[in-house]
Amino acid sequence: METLMSTSWFVVPAHQHHALIKAAYLHRGYTAQESDDAARFCDMASTHGIRTHNGIKALHLDEHFGSKAGGCVPGAVIEALPSRFGGSAIWNANRKLGQSTAFAAMDEAIRLADHYGIGQVSVDNAFHYLWGGGYVMEAARRGYIAYTNCTAALAEVVPFGGRFPTLGTNPHSWGFPTTDALGYPIVIDWATSTVAMGRVQQLKREGKPLPPDAAVDAAGQPTTDPNQVAALVPFGAHKGFGLSLINELVAALIGGSLPTLRSRPIPDGEKRTCCFYFQVIHPDALSSGLFAQHRTQQQNLKAVLADVFGHGNENCTLPGQPEARAAAATAKAGGLLFSAAEIAEFNTIAQECGQPEWDLHSFATA
Amino acid sequence: METLMSTSWFVVPAHQHHALIKAAYLHRGYTAQESDDAARFCDMASTHGIRTHNGIKALHLDEHFGSKAGGCVPGAVIEALPSRFGGSAIWNANRKLGQSTAFAAMDEAIRLADHYGIGQVSVDNAFHYLWGGGYVMEAARRGYIAYTNCTAALAEVVPFGGRFPTLGTNPHSWGFPTTDALGYPIVIDWATSTVAMGRVQQLKREGKPLPPDAAVDAAGQPTTDPNQVAALVPFGAHKGFGLSLINELVAALIGGSLPTLRSRPIPDGEKRTCCFYFQVIHPDALSSGLFAQHRTQQQNLKAVLADVFGHGNENCTLPGQPEARAAAATAKAGGLLFSAAEIAEFNTIAQECGQPEWDLHSFATA
Numbered sequence: 001m002e003t004l005m006s007t008s009w010f011v012v013p014a015h016q017h018h019a020l021i022k023a024a025y026l027h028r029g030y031t032a033q034e035s036d037d038a039a040r041f042c043d044m045a046s047t048h049g050i051r052t053h054n055g056i057k058a059l060h061l062d063e064h065f066g067s068k069a070g071g072c073v074p075g076a077v078i079e080a081l082p083s084r085f086g087g088s089a090i091w092n093a094n095r096k097l098g099q100s101t102a103f104a105a106m107d108e109a110i111r112l113a114d115h116y117g118i119g120q121v122s123v124d125n126a127f128h129y130l131w132g133g134g135y136v137m138e139a140a141r142r143g144y145i146a147y148t149n150c151t152a153a154l155a156e157v158v159p160f161g162g163r164f165p166t167l168g169t170n171p172h173s174w175g176f177p178t179t180d181a182l183g184y185p186i187v188i189d190w191a192t193s194t195v196a197m198g199r200v201q202q203l204k205r206e207g208k209p210l211p212p213d214a215a216v217d218a219a220g221q222p223t224t225d226p227n228q229v230a231a232l233v234p235f236g237a238h239k240g241f242g243l244s245l246i247n248e249l250v251a252a253l254i255g256g257s258l259p260t261l262r263s264r265p266i267p268d269g270e271k272r273t274c275c276f277y278f279q280v281i282h283p284d285a286l287s288s289g290l291f292a293q294h295r296t297q298q299q300n301l302k303a304v305l306a307d308v309f310g311h312g313n314e315n316c317t318l319p320g321q322p323e324a325r326a327a328a329a330t331a332k333a334g335g336l337l338f339s340a341a342e343i344a345e346f347n348t349i350a351q352e353c354g355q356p357e358w359d360l361h362s363f364a365t366a
Numbered sequence: 367m368e369t370l371m372s373t374s375w376f377v378v379p380a381h382q383h384h385a386l387i388k389a390a391y392l393h394r395g396y397t398a399q400e401s402d403d404a405a406r407f408c409d410m411a412s413t414h415g416i417r418t419h420n421g422i423k424a425l426h427l428d429e430h431f432g433s434k435a436g437g438c439v440p441g442a443v444i445e446a447l448p449s450r451f452g453g454s455a456i457w458n459a460n461r462k463l464g465q466s467t468a469f470a471a472m473d474e475a476i477r478l479a480d481h482y483g484i485g486q487v488s489v490d491n492a493f494h495y496l497w498g499g500g501y502v503m504e505a506a507r508r509g510y511i512a513y514t515n516c517t518a519a520l521a522e523v524v525p526f527g528g529r530f531p532t533l534g535t536n537p538h539s540w541g542f543p544t545t546d547a548l549g550y551p552i553v554i555d556w557a558t559s560t561v562a563m564g565r566v567q568q569l570k571r572e573g574k575p576l577p578p579d580a581a582v583d584a585a586g587q588p589t590t591d592p593n594q595v596a597a598l599v600p601f602g603a604h605k606g607f608g609l610s611l612i613n614e615l616v617a618a619l620i621g622g623s624l625p626t627l628r629s630r631p632i633p634d635g636e637k638r639t640c641c642f643y644f645q646v647i648h649p650d651a652l653s654s655g656l657f658a659q660h661r662t663q664q665q666n667l668k669a670v671l672a673d674v675f676g677h678g679n680e681n682c683t684l685p686g687q688p689e690a691r692a693a694a695a696t697a698k699a700g701g702l703l704f705s706a707a708e709i710a711e712f713n714t715i716a717q718e719c720g721q722p723e724w725d726l727h728s729f730a731t732a
Contacts, residue, residue, distance in 0.1 A: 086452065087651075116454050117486065118451075118484055127396070159674060236605065239556050240602060242685045245552070250511075253511070271658045277416055277652075284451070285451040285488075290458060290621045304623070304625065307624040
């Protein structure tokens with residue numbers, strides 16, 4: 001069984017997974033639309049091999065920070081706030097489910113980009129949207145250049161040269177419309193810490209050291225011992241630090257409060273919510289039309305990518321390629337791929353919301 | 367004299383420096399406006415301690431890649447290309463001086479942001495703008511969030527996991543309007559390679575090793591020996607690689623050609639020019655107005671920065687702080703600060719354009 005668990009994947013039909021996730025969100029008081037959005041998002045994550053942000057993680061997050069903890073409000077209604085600027089929308093999400101908010105915000109940013117060439121949506125009082133890469137990937141599949149950042153739920157990262165964690169793991173996600181050129185969208189998507197706190201916990205369980213320059217101890221000194229880790233550090237020294245700071249600055253300009261208060265009990269009059277920022281660019285709004293060899297814009301993109309990944313660079317992994325490979329494996333298997341351990345966790349979810357448990361032996365393996 | 371050269375700065379009156387740089391550009395055939403823009407830019411760089419992109423470097427670049435090499439065309443006129451999008455301008459710079467193009471593009475992006483909340487200017491057929499941080503810093507001083515990226519002149523960087531340099535050192539620059547909060551704008555500004563090729567040359571002269579993970583040899587293997595360096599690598603592994611790739615993707619969508627052809631002799635029908643991308647956001651277009659404790663947006667920004675750089679993080683260097691310190695030292699000295707070696711190079715420039723040489727002993731020291 002151990003061998004089976006570590007090597008086999010069980011093929012779960014997408015509709016069966018969707019139905020369970022939807023039921024779990026409905027059970028927690030979310031509306032049908034929110035629950036559908038949540039399930040759609042988990043489908044996307046699992047289809048693309050994003051095991052850190054699948055349905056198990058989404059519901060776990062909801063339990064610890066969301067509907068059961070007051071961070072997220074089922075049925076909340078997004079308010080569009082007044083904006084005197086055509087290309088910009090500003091929303092108060094009122095702590096609505098992050099996935100519903102992000103899907104809607106990306107749609108709105110696309111609408112603005114169709115009109116103005118570039119559009120942005122700023123979201124105050126937001127709740128965690130899980131995997132920014134999913135939203136930009138979808139916009140890129142629709143032909144747009146898309147970007148999002150957000151402030152992470154907890155301040156776990158020490159500024160470069162500092163001692164105390166005051167920054168989130170603050171991710172950035174960019175998507176590019178390269179499906180014609182490559183068969184899939186390029187998706188550049190990562191947190192600005194060297195590793196995630198979940199990875200530290202995993203290494204602690206496995207008794208393994210961290211990579212260097214990933215974390216500090218309680219005195220602010222570098223450590224590779226997962227038992228000594230008090231906080232994370234940004235990747236790439238001052239450069240990753242700057243990228244992490246960007247999310248705090250954007251959030252501060254939107255309406256976010258002090259990073260060290262986020263998702264924590266707070267003094268009167270302060271805020272503990274995250275902020276989201278979305279931006280979409282229509283590719284026609286960048287194009288000079290003056291491409292060499294009379295190429296079209298897409299042909300030019302393909303030629304540039306062939307140049308970058310030619311000359312002996314053919315074995316590079318492109319950003320977005322692992323997700324595309326996972327999606328191809330999902331399609332080939334005819335369903336979402338989960339381990340036996342994951343299916344056991346889905347069955348705990350099924351128990352919670354009164355749904356039938358999944359029978360491991362009913363699934364094909366891949 | 368060696369001691370003097372390594373420890374003393376000579377205070378050159380700003381108007382004297384401006385006049386020399388302007389004369390040097392005029393001598394190379396640039397218009398009065400272009401020459402003024404070039405001198406203004408060099409003033410900015412030297413005021414802020416950007417010694418890698420001062421007047422000496424600017425004229426050196428012009429010699430090797432610019433007006434003397436056909437990469438830049440004195441007197442070129444920027445064409446605004448048709449755009450159906452209100453928030454987006456697309457320009458053919460016709461290889462105009464990069465500094466003039468960048469100043470004008472940032473002004474245009476600000477004008478668009480005033481109307482739409484966010485504005486972008488894409489520039490095809492561009493020539494090197496030197497220090498992106500300068501343009502975003504100025505926009506941030508004017509109260510805006512500003513961003514620029516460009517494709518660097520040469521493909522010197524190997525994609526993560528690859529062997530051959532097909533990417534530029536492709537910098538990103540962000541500026542934030544933090545002058546009220548901090549006394550200076552935050553400027554996050556760096557190349558996406560771990561080090562610049564100029565730094566490799568410097569270490570070679572000094573007989574010192576490179577930092578690890580900065581370069582590869584001709585076989586694509588990591589090396590710290592500056593004599594063995596064939597190409598640079600991105601900072602932060604796949605994360606910096608993604609950031610470098612962004613500039614190539616944006617340039618490919620604008621009109622840029624194959625990265626390995628940039629600034630080099632090219633086959634018929636190809637292009638060898640760089641692309642610029644500028645984006646400006648009006649801070650009002652982000653603001654929900656829902657700041658904790660009834661703070662204004664600027665008060666909220668200040669509170670967030672106090673939180674990030676409190677709690678024992680008071681000794682962190684903020685991005686933009688070194689430039690602000692250099693500007694304060696410049697102001698205190700009452701002129702631009704140059705070393706004796708730099709003044710000798712300015713005198714070579716003076717000889718070239720028939721201007722009087724500077725007398726080292728006429729300058730105050732600081």
